[in-house]
Amino acid sequence: MEDPLAWKLAKRQESISIAEFFEKNRQILGFDSQPRSLITTVKEAVDNALDACEEAEILPDILIFVEQTGRDVITLIVEDNGPGIVRRQIPCVFAKLLYGSRFHAVKQSRGQQGIGISAAVLHSQLTSGRPVRIISKIGKDHPAHYFELVINTKTNEPEILKDEEIEWDRLHGTRVELEMEASYVRGRRQSVYEYLKETAIVNPHARITLVEPDGNEMLFERASEEMPVAAREVLPHPHGIELGTLMKILRYTERKRLAPFLRYSFSKIGLHTAEEICKTAEIDPNTDPRTLGVDDAKKLIKAFKKVKIMAPSTDCLSPIGEELIYRGLRKEHTADYITTTTRTPSVHSGHPFIIEAGIAYGGSLRKDERAKILRFANRVPLLYQQGACAITHTIEKIKWRQYGIDQAQGSLPTGPLVILVHIASTHTPFTSESKEAIADVPEIMNEIGLALKELARRVSAYLSKEKTLTKRREKEVIIKKILPQLATKTAQILERPTPDINPIIAKIMGNVLVKREIHENEKVHQVIIQVQNNTETTQRFTLHETHEHPIYNPSPTPKTTPIASEYNYQWKITLRPQEKKAILYDLQTKPDELQKLPPPIIDGIEKELVTGAKAINQRGA
């Protein structure tokens, strides 16, 4: 849907004034309200900055400065540390609609139509009457160029009001300053703040700073120093091609014969496949492609579908990756549990796509509210039209109760969770030209469903583990309160010594019990350490004893590591459920030192499962 619209726009712009065109297409372009105008402008500027940095493999550092300069008038400055723009291209990039390099490429990128930033410039110009001010510098030894530009609304050509060389403290980068009728809102989903926050989540390699009109500064710090893998440009895949596009490339190709044309204009078509397509379409492979008409083009498209063609390659996609989504979510949400996944690439009508998803659960997220949905297409947050989106529809179809998460029939789940879905594709099917909601394409919904169900299973496992642990801790607290009282009270009534309750605690908790008894003698003390596994699984762990003096006659023989002035002994122990073992050794030390012995240390078992010893976990760390 995207491309034909662009073509339409391109044609129209010749016949009508672009100002008129802009007025008629405000909604599509994202300038239909004052708050949205600002968000759209920020979005276009930030997208450009991120794309530029990515292409130049620079970790982005973006500053967004919003200033209220009048009633309903906002001055917006967006500054990046990107590669800069060469002087002669600056006017066209900012002051000519439909100028851009990404338009013809089949490649995943944020913007695709090249109307973005120049539309914002036009909006600024029409509402404030002020030119856009640009500073750009391409490197240390190059001068910074300062431009003041307006768009000639009759010719769609840039008019340069100022073109100067100035001093700029940055090594390289671009700064855009726009003044426009707009308003800055906060505290709701559709806001500059939220847009930047979500952008920061899916671009964890970026550092984004926002200065709000009241001077409040917000930093979305980068969580990763890793650049995303740059998307590669590829030829279009025959399965995704539309008639108009096919006719266009047929007309403008430099190839003289159809078969080579097919081979070199599309991906995944080889010598053999090209001939088979021609044969199926009943067109001579030697025909000049430029002579083919609509009917031939239709035959070719039919043939594309009949002939077996390899699935499109997916290296033109740039997924964010599980790890980086994890870091992005963790950076912006205080959650107890975060899990993420990146699906393997899939294809919808010839366009490769990858679904990535993440769920953050618990923490400071509200329990009584519906899940917060974060939707992204090619790393761009989708803030509007949540209800119309395939992502939302897929989430609503999943039976979340199966995974221990509340859900009213057919609606979004309720609970402390954030659900993130990212679609990376060379062609994202949107429901409308405003590019805010993804269309219900079955292949895409299926992939989203699979990704989310996988995550939901993990959340469910996490929840049940949490539940058991909470139960255990609760039990432990109570048992640690009641049993000691029971012991002291019974002992007091009977006037007898208070019994040691550790063995019982270990049994009740189903823990591994470590009980060290020392039989004091005059010189040599006998130490017995009993270990018993009260858990239901086999436990493998290491028992450490640290003494100032060496031990004698140990049974079994431990591994010994002298540390500084101390001796560290390690016994590797494996205990089946209910199994008991004993460790014996002799110790020569003064009686008063016996009182100061550190407790035995158990390494390799969760601390909740150990009674009578200090538990550390080096293996898990």
Next chain:
Amino acid sequence: MQEKDPQSRASLKQVIQTIYEQLEDGTIPNMRLPTRTKKNIEITEGEVWVYGDSESTRSAKTTKGAYQLLKTTHLCDLLINDHLQQNKSSTLREIYYISENWNHAKFNEQPESDRLIEDLEIITGLQREDFHVRPEENGATIFGPLRIKETTKRGERTMHCQEDVGEAGYQIPYNVEKIEFLEHDAQLIIAIETGGMQDRLIENGFDEKYNALLIHLKGQPARSTRRLIKRLNTELQIPVAVFTDSDPWSYRIYASVAYGAIKTAHLSEQMATPQAQFLGVQPTDIIEYNLSTDKLTNQDIKALHNELTDPRFNTPYWDEQIKLQLELGKKAEQQAFAGKGLNYVTDTYLPTRLTEIGMIKR
């Protein structure tokens, strides 16, 4: 100080000893008790209700069990060291309040402490009186030709239950074991559900005319009342008749006098009087005496149906009476006889019924 006190102390100490030994031994403390539900009720050869073999374990493995064991320990401490050691007593309600200071062992509500005391009775085979624990209200009253001696905290008191008491009769103390029967002329005992009917019989001189001991049950009879009836029946061989309203709840009053109740099945041997006979009011009396009636409520009907499967009513007599009542859909009160004149119940109904069940001969 009572004779039995050292024995009671030893029994309670044994409970603590058991828990202590389990702790020392590394065994998770636990206590086995008969399951105290209707499912685990058996009828002995002596025809009273007792607990069966089904047992449940109270273990510190669970939070609930651990709390119960701790509470039991505190309770034993109170009974051993405050009650028995210092010859003090508390009411059931007082014990509930005393537990305020027991930290984690505090009772959440009085039924909890009441139940735990019953548990201790079961474990030790003693009665709460042995622990110097008494109910909030004293037992009901008895009126009739009987001379007794009661040992009170202030010395022995001897009295005749007709001659030495007012019209309200002699009040049965919570510990019936403190009563000694000295002499009597009683031919029969009539246990009466309502105080109004007891007063009617006293006013009409029924006790004198028939040498009857009139005992007020006060609804579901207290332990002391049931124990006194049992003692009078077994020690003095006086036959017992139970006179109640004609509704399902009254039949249960009779059953608890005769066979015992689920909650106190461990004491049935001491408290149930299986020889006690049901005098009335019978559903058949409703027809025969053409009594004023009320309609059975839904709960009444439900309760009657339950009684049809209750082993205590598993006799042809009760089967016939209950089915008849369900058919009539009606119930009657003892006081319904007043419609026929104030003397009708003592002059006509009771002599007729007592003759029918063979307790007086004409």
